[in-house]
Amino acid sequence: MAETSYDFLAIERKWQARWERDETYRAVDDDPRPKYYVLEMLPYPSGDLHVGHAKNYTLGDAVARMMRMQGYDVLHPMGWDAFGLPAENAAIQRGVHPAPWTESNIANMKRQIRLMGTGYDWRREIATCFPEYYHWNQWIFLQLYKQGLAYKREAPVNWCPVDMTVLANEQAEGGVCWRCGSPVERRNLSQWFFKITAYADRLLDDLALLEGWPERIRTMQRNWIGRSEGVTFAFAVENNDARLSVFTTRIDTVFGVTYMAISAEHSALDAIVTKKHRQSVKEFVDSLKSKSELERTSLMEKDGIFTGAYAINPLSHERVPIFVTNYVLAEYGTGAVMGVPAHDERDFEFARKHGLPIAQVILPPGTAAEAPLDAPYLDEGRLIASGDFTGMSSQRARSALADRLVALGLGERTVNFKIRDWLISRQRYWGTPIPIVYCDEHGETPVPEDELPVVLPSDVRITGEGSPLAHVPEFVNARCPKCGGPARRETDTMDTFVESSWYYLRYCDPRNSAEPWQRRITNNWMPVDQYIGGAEHAVLHLLYSRFFYKFFHDEGWVSGETEPFTRLFNQGMLLRFGEKMSKSRGNVLGIDETVERYGVDAMRLFLLYATPPEDTMEWTEEGINGRVRFVNRAWRACEPFVERAAGVSIAELPSAADAEEKALLRAVHAAIKSAIDETTSRRFHFNTTIARLDEYVNGLTGLAQRNPESTVLAYAVHVFPLVVAPFAPHLAEELWERMGHRASIHMERYPQPDPHALAVEEITLVVQVNGKIRARVQAEPGLNEATAFELAMGQPGVVAQIDGKQIRKRIYVPDKLLNLVVS
RNA sequence: GGGGAAGUGGCGGAACGGUAGACGCAGCCGCCUCAAAAGCGGCCGGGCAAAACUCGUGUGGGUUCAAAUCCCACCUUCCCCA
Incomplete structure (x- = not known):
């Protein structure tokens, strides 16, 4: 029967073409309807979409359509996170230029996204690799620079040997590259940073505003920011002018210090190491040089070597040996820590290994005397063997000791953060050029705003070795904006997370060539009401975007909320044959074949139906x-x-x-x-x-x-x-x-x-005796307890259970249940 | 080691203090058909031939008239952080 067979292929194509022709899903900037901004994390145009991608976009699309049909002016845009390494790797491996490679991928993915029947306002499409977009990336860089929030410094950084570039701390979590998974190395390089630490407190405090975010994402950000309150104070070094500054949250254990541990890169190391130990210390330090953070803190055994020098505890005046260690990192805190074996796990392990004394200074509550420790006691308690402070609780002692150090001028109360500044330099080609030139006379100089964009040259040789831009003289050779003299252009490009930290604003006003966005328009649309994406960006993209938005707020470019994403929804993964879809696993199911075989509507329904959207689901x-x-x-x-x-x-x-x-x-x-x-x-x-x-x-x-x-x-x-x-x-x-x-x-x-x-015309009344179901009675809704009881007593099964016993209690849930308690 | 989430039929899941297993998948039976597929109708947690009854939401306790749901402990799995 021809008229009852559903020709999904023809019908789906027909409507996709019609929607496009009619711009059915356009969002109207000035509209009396209430606005609703729903956004899925923008994709990297890797070339082909599979049904795993479709799962993400289908949910956002269903939400957008529901909201539109409920009377909202819905903004639902799509674009491309188009800079990045895969394009460059394709260039190295196959000799294709990143630009056409990216553009053809975008064309194909756009076609596939349309096949999925998702309703985007394509007039607002953006691609971050176009000068029209990265112009404003550079402009934002300059504003950060102006405020001292973009700066260059030499620092030990994470270097990915496979991707041949440096990585931000968040991108080298666990000591491996977030992209390719290879272990990162440490190198000392001069690099550009964004000062996200200046916003650490606000990024932490405002997590409280994000009630529409999953709690675990907020927890992860809280941990990543890692705020801790403590004391910074200095140990003097015996027979030396050097002072070793330490930060601790457990100043109550200061009388238990039996050694000092400093990092291999500590600036005072050369000054304090004694002649006798110089050679062995040098060997130890050299052996650590190329070791990554991961290897040092997790893989290698805690180790260290005596420097020959001694530090003086400013409170107990005790003399303790100073060790260079592999587990204290130069970049954390002050690069030196006080060793308290009795009350810290790592210190305990270290002390055992090196035969250092273990001095107990905290007594667990409820214990009276000091007992030999076979494990460190990490919790709080009562102080012993701590001079004037003996007998105090940990909590009181912390306050009193801090006061003492401050009064003596030896230290101060400080707040320490784990989060570090965002390293944005990349020694790669396919990214936004950093708008800085170096003049012999004027040094580091920003490119004036009216000379933006600094356009990425297209004629480059991409070999995978060193920065490609450094080998393009037409790019490198520039004029100094101050004196017009010869200058050298910065050849690092920006981390691609810079572009994605503000793209949601650009969607509001995507074709503006005079400014990144018009405030009037973004005020209408922002903040994003519902953001949808995977949890893998918990401390990368989502933290960077929050930082940018707060900066924009401070500069007055956005108003109202100080957070860009009101609600966040974490999609669950899609598995096939029990594993995440990937080319290497050979389990990828493409959009084209799926849509042709089953139809888009069926695919969408399945993706929404199989599990709740936050759960991992299996394609079957x-x-x-x-x-x-x-x-x-x-x-x-x-x-x-x-x-x-x-x-x-x-x-x-x-x-x-x-x-x-x-x-x-x-x-x-x-x-x-x-x-x-x-x-x-x-x-x-x-x-x-x-x-x-x-x-x-x-x-x-x-x-x-x-x-x-x-x-x-x-x-x-x-x-x-x-x-x-x-x-x-x-x-x-x-x-x-x-x-x-x-x-x-x-x-x-x-x-x-x-x-x-x-409304129902008949309800089923469940009758229980002592909580066990004994009868189900059909009845009209709205019956009262007395009637319900009468009905129940008409049931032989119920009467038999009561039989001679006394009814102690009746519980009646209207129109649902009657429970008779008998004994 | 610390933190979080989750354990329900053969499978995905529903129910989120009040009829456990909605809905779908798989399976079984029937109708249609020469036949198959598709479609349509029905059955479908375990024990019992069946009804009655009874046992059932990882394990063990607890709170409650009533627990898959709340609390405690344990086991397992997954995800984060060390």
């Missing part, structure tokens, strides 16, 4: 087939009735003549209610909504067989495309059009759940 052949069946069933249930449906108003609830009609009306409105509830609660568990849609279609199919003339059936058919539209947008459009509607269904209002349709 059986699962997608189930949704293909659903689409076909829905079509067969509705299509033969479109004409009759068109003649029935959806504004009025028809009256049901029998139980089956009544049940169908319930199913219709239960589906509507579920869709609206899942959207407004921001829970987005559309898997349950689609289950209600199954029941809806089951109801249609059943009634169509038994009573094809039913008005209720015609009504339910008429409403169906509206209810299913956010999830299966093509099927919805086609049915809607066949019902004679001219405008896109996606501009219609979503139906409201009708309480009359949802």
